[in-house]
Amino acid sequence: MTLLFLAGLLLLAVVAVTDIVSGPRHRLLSPAGYLVGAVASACLLIAGAAALAGRTFTIDLDGALGFGSSSLTADRLSGLFLVIAFGAATPVSLALASWSARPGRVRRRGLGAAYALTLGSVAVVMTAHNAFVLLFAWETLTVAFSLLAGFERDKPGRPRAGLVTLVFGKISGVLLLFGLLLLAGSAGSFSLDAFARVPDGASRSAAYALLVLGFAAKAGVVPLQVWMPRGYAAAPGPLRAIMAGVAVNVGFYGLWRTLALLGRPPAWLAGAVLILAALTAVLGIAHAAVQTNLQRVIAYSSIENTGLILTGYGIALVGASTHLPGLVAVGLLAGTLQIVAHTAAKSLLFTAGAGIEAATGTSDLDELRGAGRRVPWSGAGFAIGAFTLAGLPPTAGFVSEWFLLEALMQQFRVHHLPFQLVLAVSGAAVALTVGFAAITFVRLVGLVVLGAGPDGDRADDGLPGRAGIAVLSLGCLGVAAVTPLEVRAIAAGLASPVAEGALKSPWVLQPVFADFSILSPSWLWIAMPALLLAITLFGLLVSGSRLLRVRRVPAWRSATAGVEGADQYTAFAYANPTRRVLANVLLTRTELRQLERPGGQGAAHLGYRSDVVEPVEEYVYRPLVRPVLAVVRFGKRLQSGRLDAYVAYMLIALIAVLAVVGALA
Template sequence: MSELIAAGLLLFAAAALVDVLPGRRAPYAVPYLLGAAGSGCLAAVGAVALGRPGHAPRLDLGGTLGFGAAALRVDALSGLFWLLTFAVAVAAGLTAAGWASARRPGRGPAAYHALVLASVAVVESADNVFLFVMAWEGITLGFYLLTAAGHRRIGPAVATFGFGKVSGAALLLGLLTGTARTGDFSLAGLAELPAGAARSATWALLVLAFAVKTGLAPVQVWLPRGYAAAPAGLRPVLAGVAVNAGFYGLWRTFALLGPPPAWLAVTLLLLAALTAFLGIAHAAVQARLERVIACSSIENAGLICTGYAVALVGALTGSERLTAAGLIAATLQTIAHAVAKTLLFAGAAALEADAGTGDLERLRGTARRLPWAAGGLAAGAVTLAGLPPTAGFVSEWFLLESLMQQFRYSAFPYGLALAVAGALIALTAGFASVTFVRIVGMVVLGPRDDRPARRAPCRADLGAAGRAGVLLLALGGLAAAALTPLQLRVIGAGLAPLVPREVSAGALVSPWVVQPVFAGFSSLSPSWLWVVMPVLCAGVLVLLVAASRGGALRVRRVPAWRSASGGVHGDDRYTPFGYANPTRRVLGAVLRTRTRAVPAGAAPPGSGEPPEPGPARPDPGPEGAGPVRTAATGGTLDYASDVVEVVEVYLYQPFYRPLRALVAAAKRLQCGRLDAYLTYMLIALVGALALVAALS
C-alpha cells in the first residue's frame, strides 16, 4: 500500500510539473487527468484501510522534518476521509479537465489544484504535528493562489489568505500547547495530554483553527468571496474536496482529546446551528449563482458541525449512542455536501462560461442549452434541498433525529442547547428547499430565452471528461442514498476510533431499515423509497389520466393574467429576484433588508459587483433589481432591495479604522534605516528578558 500512496502523491507532482514547465505542449486537460488518477490511487488506499480493520497502510518519511519520525498513516478514520475526499476528487478532476479543455486557462491553476490535493492528502494522514501544520499551510497557500489566479483585484485572495493564516496560527498554537505538556511531536501523543487548562486550551484552539477553514460563524465571511473568486472550473476542488480537511481535523481532535470542555460543546452547538441558518438565509436571496452555492457551503458547514457538536454532548453525558448518532449524522452530511457541492459548482462553471455571467436574471432557461451541466446542477440542488430519495434527505433526517434526543438528558444546558439548535436546523431545512427550488425552477426548468444573443451555438457541454465526472457524482450520490445501510456500515468502520462499531451498528434495524441509533424512536428505509416513490408517482399519473379521460394530457394556452387594470406591462412569469423577495421580507430582521424605488435606468447604490472582500469592508449585498412598470404615471421605476452581511458589518467593520491606524503607525517604523531596525530588535530583546525574569 505504501507504493500506492507514493504513486498518488507522485501523480500530483507530475500534474503540477506538466502545468508549470516552460514549453508545455500537453493538452490543457492532462494535468487535471493526472490529478484525478492520483486521487483514484488514494481513494483505493482509503477503501483498503476500511476493509481491513487493524491494518493501517503507511508511507514512512523518516526524520526529514527534524522533529521526530514522521509518516503518512491511514488508519480507519483517515481511510474514511481518504475514500470520501478522493472519490469526489476523481470526479472533480474530470470536470476540471472538461472545463480546461474548453476555457484553456494559462499556466498555474492546475499546479495550484495539485498542491491543494496533495496538502489535503497529507493533512488527513499525517502522524506528526509539524507535518500536519505544514500541510495545513499548503492548503492555505493553494487557496490563496487559486483565488488570486487571473485577477487584478486581490481583495478576495487577501481575505482568504488572512483568514487562512489565522487558522494556521490557531492550529500551531494549539498543537504546541499540547506537545509542550506531552513532550511528543506525534499526533497520537496528544492522547496523553492530562485533563486541565492545557487540554481545554488545546481543544479550543484546534476547534477555532478548523472552524475558520470550514466557514463557521463568525469567521465565515471569507468563504463566499473566496469561492466566487476562484476559477470557475476549480471551485469544486475547494468546496467539495479541500473543505473535508477541516472536518477531518475536528473528528481527529475528538479521537485524540476525548470529551471537550462543556462550555465549548454548548457554544459550538449553538454557533453551528446559527451558522446553518445565516448561511441559507443569505443563499436564498443572492443574485449570482456562484454566490448562492458559496453561501450554501456556510449552511452545510453549520449542519455538519451541528451533528459533530451533538456527538460532543453525547461524550460529555456519557452516552455512546448519542455520540454515534451525532457523528453518523455529521458524516452523512459531509458525504452529501461533498457530492452535491461538486455537482453544483461543476454545472455552474459550464453555465457561466456559456452565458458570460453568473447573474441569475440572465441565466433564466440557459441550462436548457447545456443538458449535462443542467443535470449536474439539478442533482446537486435537489440533494442540498433535502428532498427524498437523495442523500441530502437521509442526512438531514439523521441530523434532526439526533437533535430530538434532548428529552433523554436531565442536564438543563444540554437539553436547552439541543432544543434551540433543533429549531434553527428545522428552519434551515425549510429555507434550503426554497433556495434550491429557485435554482432548479429558474435556471434548469425555466422557459427558453429566445433572444438572438441566446440562439448562438453554445460551447461544449462540459466536454467528455466533464460529463463522465458529473455522471459519476450523480450516480454515486443516488447510490449512496439507495444503499444507505451499506453506507452506514462503511461509516461505522471509519468511526471505530471514536465510537465502538457495535454502538454505531445500532443505526441498522434490519438490512434495509435504519434508525437514529436509539431503538424504537423512529425508523426509515431509504432503499424502499426508491421502490415506493416511483410506483406511487406512476399510480397517481394513471389515475389522473383515467379520471380526466385524457384531458390532463391536452395543453391549453392562454395569455398570462397580469392585472385587472389596463396598461400593465412586464414579465408574465416569476424572476429570480421576485421569487426571493418574500424571503427577504420574512427574514428582514436577520438580513437587514432595505428596499427602495429608483428612477428607471438609474443604477441603485451598490448595484454593481460586490466590493473587494476583506474583514473591514461591509458588503451591502445587493441582490438585484426588478423592473416594475406603473400604469398610474406612465413611467418606469426600478425596485431595488439590499441585504446586509450582519456579521461583517457589526462585528468586523468597527475594527476597520483602528486597524488602519495601527497599520499606518507600523508603516512609519519602516524607515529603511538599519540602525533603527537594530534598535527595535534591542528593545524587543530587553522586553523579552524582562518578561522572563518577572515570570520566573
Template sequence: MTILSALVVFALAGSGSLVCGSTGELSAVRTRLVQACWLANVGGAALGVIAGIRAIRGSPVTVDLGGTLGLGSSVLACDRLSGLFMVISFGVAAPALVAAARSGHGSRSRLPAAASAVLASMVLILTATSAYPFLFGWEALTVSFYLAVGFDRARRGRARSSVVTVVFGRCSGALLLVGMLLIASTPGSGLDFDEWHLAESTARASIAYALLLAGFAVKVGLLPAHLWLPDAYSSAPAPVRGLLAGAAVNVGFYGMWRTFELLGAPASWLACAVLIVGGLSALYGIAQAAVNPLLPTLIAWSSVENSGVITAGFGAALAGAVAHNDGLVVTGLVAATAQLVTHAIAKTLLFTATASAEEATGETRLDALGGIAHRLPWTAAGLTVGSLTLAGLPLTAGFTSEWLTLEALMQQFRLSRLSLQLCTTAAAVLVALTIGVAALTFVRVVALTAFGPDRLDIAHRIRLDDYERSASFRTAVATLIVAALALSAFAPAMVSVITRAVASRATGSPTMRQSPWVIQPAFDGFSALSPTWLWIVLPMMTLAVGVVGYCASRGGLLRVRRVDPWSSGSPGVDRGLGYTSFGFANPMRHVMGNVLRTRRSSATADPAGRDLSYTVDVSDIIAEWGYRPLGRLIMVGVRQAKRLQSGRLDAYMTYMLIAVVAVLAVVVATR
C-alpha cells in the same frame, strides 16, 4: 505506498503544468499537455481513494518520510478515519478534475499546478500522525487556496479575495499551532497524535481543545469566520471551484473528528458553543443564499449553511460524550459524516455544472440562465439533482443525511445537564428552520435556470454545444448524479461504512441499522427510516397516480392547453418572462429582515413621479458590524506604525536597543 505514489503523481502533474505555462503561444500540443496534467491529477486522486478503501477495510497504509520535511522524523499513516475522508474527498475530486480537463484550458495552463498543490496538501493533512507534518500540510493548503483563488488576478475583486483568504488561513494555522503546543506541553502528552489521549484533563487542555476546534471552524467557514468563504469560492476559476468547495474543505471537518477521537469528551461549555455556532451558521448561510442573485455566490453561501448543519451534528456527538452516552456519540458522528458526504457530492456537482454554464454563456446571474434545460441538458441535470440534494428531498442523499441530523438533535432528553439540553434543542430548531429555507432556496435555483423561460440570446447559443459534447464533462456529471441518488438507495450500506470508521471511541456496540434496509438512530424504538424502500414505493405510487389520472381523464391528462398567464388587471403592464430572482427572494427578505438587515429605498427621476425606482438591499451584518470597524482600527494602527519607519539608522538602532532591554527585563522577572 499508494500515499507516496499519490504525492509523486501530484508533484509531476504540477511540474508539468508549470512547464506548459512557461512555454510560448498556445498550441494544440500545449493544450494536450495541459489535459494530461489534469488527468494526472485524476490518477493521483484515484490512488488516494484506493488508499482510503484499503484503510477502511482494515489494512492501514503507512509511509515513513524520515526527515524529508526538514524537521525530525515524519510518518504518514492512513487508518479508518483517515481512509473515510480520503475516499470522500478524493472521490469527489476525481470527477471535478475530469470535468476540468474537458477543454484543456490552454489559457489557464498553470491551473493544474494549483490543483495539484491543493490535492497534495490534503494528503499530508489527512495522513499526518504528528503536529509538524499536519501543520506543514495546513500552511501548504492555505498557500494553495491563495494561488487558486487569485489565479485570475487581473479580474476585478480577485486580488482582494485571495488576500482575505490567506489572512483567514493564517489565522486558522495560528490557532492550530497554539492549540497543538498547549496540548504538547500538557503532562503526559507530546507532538505525536498518539500521545494526545494521554494528556491530563486540565484547564490548559480545555483551552487547547477550543483553539483546535476554532482553527478548524475557520477553514470550514463557520460564523463569525465565514467572511472569506463566499468570495473565495466565487472568485476562484470555475474549473477548480468544485475541488475547493467539495473536497478541500473536508480537511477542516477531519480535524474536528480527529481532535474528538484523540482528546475525548470536551468541557460542557465547549459542546454548547459548537451546537449554537453550528445552528447559527446554518441559518445565516442559507438566509444569505436565499436572496443572492448570482449562482456561484449563492452556492458558496450554501457552503456556510452546510458547514453549520454538519457542525450541529458533530455538536450532538460532543454533547453525548459529555453525558457518557455512546449511542448519541455514534448517532451524531454518523449524521454529521453523512451530511458531509452529501455536501461534498452536491457542491461538486453544482459547481461543475455552474462552470459549464458560465463558460458557455458568460453569465452567472440566475435571471440570465433561464432555459438551459433546452440548450444545456447535462448542465441542467447537474443543477437540478445537486439542488434537490441540498434541498433534502426524498430519493436523494440529502434527505437521509438531514433526517439523521435532526434525529441526532432530537435526543436532547437523554442528556442530564440542562445547559446541554437547551443548546441541543436550540440547534435542532435552527437546523429545522434552515432545512425549510434551503428547500425554498434551491427550488428557486431550479425554477429560474433548468426550468425557467429561455433567456439566452443568439450569441450565447452558438457556443453551447461545445460543452455538452464533451465526454469528460458528461462523465463527471453522470458520476456525481449517480452518487447523489445511489447513496440514498443504499443508505444502510453507507451508514455501516461510516459507523465502522467513526465509532472507535464508543465502548459499547451501538447500531444504526434496525434491519438490512432500515436505518435508525442508535436507540431502539425511537424512529426508523428506509430510504431504500422509498426508492421502490415512491416511483410505484407516482406511476399508479399517473395511470389513474390518465384513465379518469380519458387521455386528457397528456393534452396541454397553453394560455397567457395572468399578470395584472391594468392595461399596458409588461408581462415579462415570469418570476425573476428578485421576485422569488422577496418574501425571504421580509421574513429574514432582522438577519439580513433589509434596507428599502425609493426615488423619483421627475417631479411628476412618473419614473419611480425602488431598491432593496441586504447586507452581511457580521462584516458590517464586526470586521469593518475592526479593519478601520487596524488601518489606524498601520498608519501609526508607519511613523516608526523614518529611514534613519540611529532610530532603528534605538528600537533594537529597546527590544533587547525589554527581553532582558522579562527574563530577569520570570527567573
C-alpha cells in the same frame, strides 16, 4: 496500498512540476494534467478504501524531518475521509479536463500546480501522524487556496479574494499551532497518539477549544466564514468544486480526529459548538436565498452545510460530555452522512455551474434563465445537485437531513437542562434552515434549468466532463439507495459498534436508539416510482387524453389591469419574501425613492431598492480593520524618515529591553 498512496502523491507532484515548467503551451497539455490528476485521485481513493476495510498502512518519515517519530498513517478514520474526498476529486478532475480544453480557458501556468498542491495537501492532512507534518500540510493547503482564489488576478475582486482567503487560512493555522503546542508540551511528544494521554485540566480544555475552532475555521464556521463566498466564487471553473467539495473535508476530518483523540470535551465547548453551528446554518442559508449571482449562492450554501455538519458534531460532543455513547454515535453518523451528501452535491453544483457559466459567459441568475437547456448534461447535473442540497427524496441530502433531525430529537435522553435547551434551539434552527434551503434551490432550478430564456446554440460538455457529471449525479442519487451499506462503512470508519445500531434491519434505518422512528431510503426508490406510475395510470384512465392537453393563457402579473413587466419572476423578486421574512438576520435595508424620467420627459416614477448586510463583516471585522489601517498609515510615514531618527528608535528600544530584563532579574 502503500505503493498506491505514494503513486497518487507522485502523480500529483508530476502534474505540479509539469504545469510550472511548461504551462499551457499546448492546448492538450492542461487537459492531460487533469486526467493524470484523476488517476492520482483514483489511486488515493483505492488506498483509502483499503484502509477503511482494515488494511491500514504507514509510511515512515523518521530522520527526514528531525523532530521525533513521524509518519503518514492511514487508519480506518483516515480511510473513510480519503474515500469521501477523493471519491469526489476523481470525477471533478475529469470535468476539469473538459473545461480546460476549451480555447482560451487557461492562459498562464500555475493553475494546474495549485490544483495538484491542493489535492496533495488534503491527502497528507488526512494521514499525518505528527503535529508538525499536519501543520505543514495545513499551511500548504492555505497557500493553495489563496492561489486558486487569486489566480484570475486581472478580474475585479480576485486579488482581494485571494488575500482574504490567505488571511483566514493563516488564522486557522495559528489556532491549530497553539492548540497542538499545548498538547505537545503536556504529552512530551509531537505524535498525535500521545495527545490521548494528556490529563484533564485547563491546558487540555484550552487546546481542545483551539483545535475545534481552528479546524472549523477552514470549514467556514461563524464568525470565520466571510472568506468562503469570496474565495469559492473567485476560483476558476470546476476548481471551486475542488475547494468546496473536496478540500473542505480536511476541516471535518480534523474535528472528527480531535474527538477520537481527546474524548470527553468541556461541557461549555459542546454547548458553544451547537450555538455556533445553529448561527452558521441560519446565516448561510439566509444569504444564499437572496444572492443574485449563481456562484455566490452555491458558496453561501456551503456555509449552511457547515452549520448542519457541525450540528451533528455538536450532538456528539454533548454525548461525550454526558457519557452517552449512543448520542455520540448518532451525532457522528448524522454529521458524516451530511458530509457525504454535501461533498457529492457541492462538487456537482460547482462543476455543472462552471459548465453553464462557460457556455453563457455570465453567472448572473437573470441572464442565466433557461441556460441549463443549452448544456443538457450540466443542466441535468445542476438540477440533481440542487435537489440534493434542498433535502428532497430520494436523494442523499434527504437521508442526511432526516437523520440529523432525528438525532436532535434525542434531547430528552440528556438529563442536563442547559444541554436540553441548546439542543432544542439547534433543532429549531436546523428545521428553519432546511425549509429555506428548499426555497433557495427551487429558485435556482426554476431560473437556470426550467426558466424560459433566449435560445442559443448547444454547448458541448466534452466526454470527460459528461463522465464526471454522471458519476457525481450517481453519487447524489445512488448513495441514498444503498444508505444501509453507507452506514456500515461509516460505522467501520468511526470504529463505533454502537453506530451499527442505526440498522434496524438490513435495509431499514433508525437513529441508533431502538423504537423511536424508522426509514428505508432503499424502499423509497421502489415506492416513489411505483406511486408515480400508479397516479399517472389512474389519471389517464379517468381523464383520457384531456390529461395531456395544455391550456395557454396570458401570464398573470398583478391584480391591477394594465400592469406592464416581465412574464416571469426575476431572481430579486423571487427572493424578496425571504429578504423580508429574514430581515432581522439579513439586516435588510429598503428604500423607496421618487425618480425623474430621463430628460425630464413625463411624470416622475417610483424606484425601490432593497439590500442586505453581512452582519459579521459589518459589525465585527470592519471596526477591527480601522485601527489596523491607522497603524499601517503611521508605519508608512516611518518609512520615509531620517537615518538619525531610526538610530534613535533603535536606542530607545534597546534601553527599554535592558530595563525590562533588569527588572525581571
